[in-house]
Amino acid sequence: MKRFFAIFILLCSSLLTGPAQADPADISAASRSVVRVVLAAKDGNKVAFVGHGSGFAVAPDKIVTNAHVVEIARQEPSVVIGIIPSQGGTSYGGRIIAYSPGNDLALIQVQDGGRLPPMTIFGGPVGDGADVVAVGYPGSVDRAQGLDLDDLITPMSPVKTTGTVSGGRTTKQFDTILHTAPIASGNSGGPLIDNCGRVLGANSFGSISDGNDAEFGFAVSAREILTFLRKAGMKVGATATPCRSAAEISLEEQQREAAARAQVEAAQKAETEKRERAETKLRTSISQDIIAERENRIAMAALMLVLSLLAAGGAGALMLKDRRNPAIAAAGGAAFLLLGAIFTFLSRPDFSEIDDRVAIAMKENGDTPVPKQSSATGSGKYQCMINPQRSRITVSQQNELSFDWAEGGCVNGRTQYGRDGAKWSRIFVPNAEQTVTISSFQPDRSEFTTERFLLGLDAMTRARTIRAKYGNKACTNDLKALADIEDMVKAIRAELPSQANERLVYECQKMK
Known part of the structure; x- marks a missing residue:
């Protein structure tokens, strides 16, 4: 290889100023999208391990990593790329479709029908001292665990390390984020994320201290990543909404x-x-x-x-x-x-x-109190605007929505909601995504909420199994069907974490 960056790790956390207060559910959700990028040389029936890095999905079949991770695959036709997800039991092949050594970024097409949950990129400003988490597959950890080649091509959870931003440092070649989250050789290409699990950058290289471990890490900034993907013709999930904790x-x-x-x-x-x-x-x-x-x-x-x-x-x-x-x-x-x-x-x-x-x-005299009826309880079309102060926005950018509401819980004439306490709710469990969404409308408050849970494969499988028992009911007045929808919401909700990864609150007005 003509050019490699020095990548190292700090294994001792004593140099950190303090632990990042990240939400474990958001970090776990982000980890679903992180992959190990393996390079192997094929010589007939023989396969030799060349090296590995990390990467993250920006689309179901697209992976971002560092250019230096896959550089040898461009130079040597015998070297192939393997994409090893963090969960499941299947690995996939990969093919480079965009390459930018100037800012150390590459885009890989996942082959063999592989699909992964994509991450959202945070395009807003990153404050000095902000908590960050580096996610990836450091080789030092692999060696400490005694992993062999078979282990390296088997799906496993990535390693997560915490730190803080030490400032934005622009190198001579590209814009970077300087941080203290420990990284090592193998972390290259893995995401640097915020407390809400959004991508702030792609870890690229570390500083060197006396020829030993890196004391600081450098990540290619989200600004560079978004520009790179735009030039590659990719439209990805991006947000500039600041991260707010679920507890807040x-x-x-x-x-x-x-x-x-x-x-x-x-x-x-x-x-x-x-x-x-x-x-x-x-x-x-x-x-x-x-x-x-x-x-x-x-x-x-x-x-x-x-x-x-x-x-x-x-x-x-x-x-x-x-x-x-x-x-x-x-x-x-x-x-x-x-x-x-x-x-x-x-x-x-x-x-x-x-x-x-x-x-x-x-x-x-009109002094006897008469109960007031809310104007929002009737059927009709509603226009809703998101209230960002009441919402926890992590992956979405939908600021407004409209829908037709009918008494009895029918939405847009085709989707039946079920009673859920004071609200009407419907739970959505798609086959092609690892996201469970609960949509709810509370007529007496003119309030529509959307809760999104970013789940792992096992949790999604359980949710899909429960959903399959009830089917997908269209609008109906049948009491049995309505009871089934209510039971489905309760059953799947029982399998979900107590806290949603994203909660959007919309305040609605009835259209005349």
Whole structure:
């Protein structure tokens, strides 16, 4: 070979400033996409091991590695490239389709029908002191474990080492990231990732200390990788959204929920106090009215009683004078007045009427609380925008979405969602990807969420087995089918990690 970079490793972690606080689930998910790139020379039926490096998938059938890793394969027709995934039981051949020694990058086409989960490249700025993880297959670890050639061509998990960014250093040839994550010969071409598992660079070479291990590593920057891939005609997953920890998002959501509850409780308290003040004022007024009515009726009854007695006395006097007819009329009047007095006295308002009168008056004044119905509960088309402050964005760039929602959980007229607590959810387990997605809509909040779990082969196999039991139900009102969808969501969710690798929160509005 005409040119090789010196690649070395720091095996002692004492030189690190502190451990990177990476989410293990995100690092594990990123490791699915890392491969060992093996070079072997074929001479008839004989195969001789030449060397190996690392690489990572940027498309299901495309691998990025260092140019110096595969340089000998370009020079020697007898040297072939093998792609050894980190999991599974199958290895694949590889063919160089793009080569750029100027920035030490190469693109390999995976042959034999091989497909791998691609990684997302972070194209934003990388801060000095940021936590990083180097993922790859250091030869020093292979030797320490006593691995032979058969082991090197068998899928196995890559080695992950942590460190921090020590600054962006541009070499004479290309842009690099200087970092302290230990790397060694064999790490070449492997990804340098952030805490969310996005590619920051491709490890290329290390500094040399007294001819021994490297104290610092250099990674070809994501800027160089994106430019290289663009020139190669590749469109890859890229994002510039800063990495946020799942714990940070979860804490903020709890605080948001608590603040929302406090706001609702404060509004309810203020409304209750307002109603109580209005009710107290109304009760006082009605009480005074009832007291006045009682006094008036009692006075009226007393007056009628006095008049009745006077009429009775007059009737008696007329009878003594033998004036029969006037006496009878006076007696009738006395009786009428007596009955009127009794009726007036008995019909006086009772104090027990205060509560009824207050309730009627409150209702007429509109002070009785009426439950408000959310406008988002009806069927219709919804337009949603992502809320980046509430989202953990690691691999996606979908900032908005729209869908048709029908009561009963039908989305876009073809996909049936099932009840999932206060939400409606549907779980998607594709055959061609190692990603499980849970999409949920909560009508009363006008909120759509997408959770993505980046799983290994074993976990994906279990999820696919569960999904196969339930089938893929279209929109339906059949209670059995709806129950099956709910059971499928619960069964697959039980197999998933507690924390999604990505959680997107969309806030929606119903279109008119």
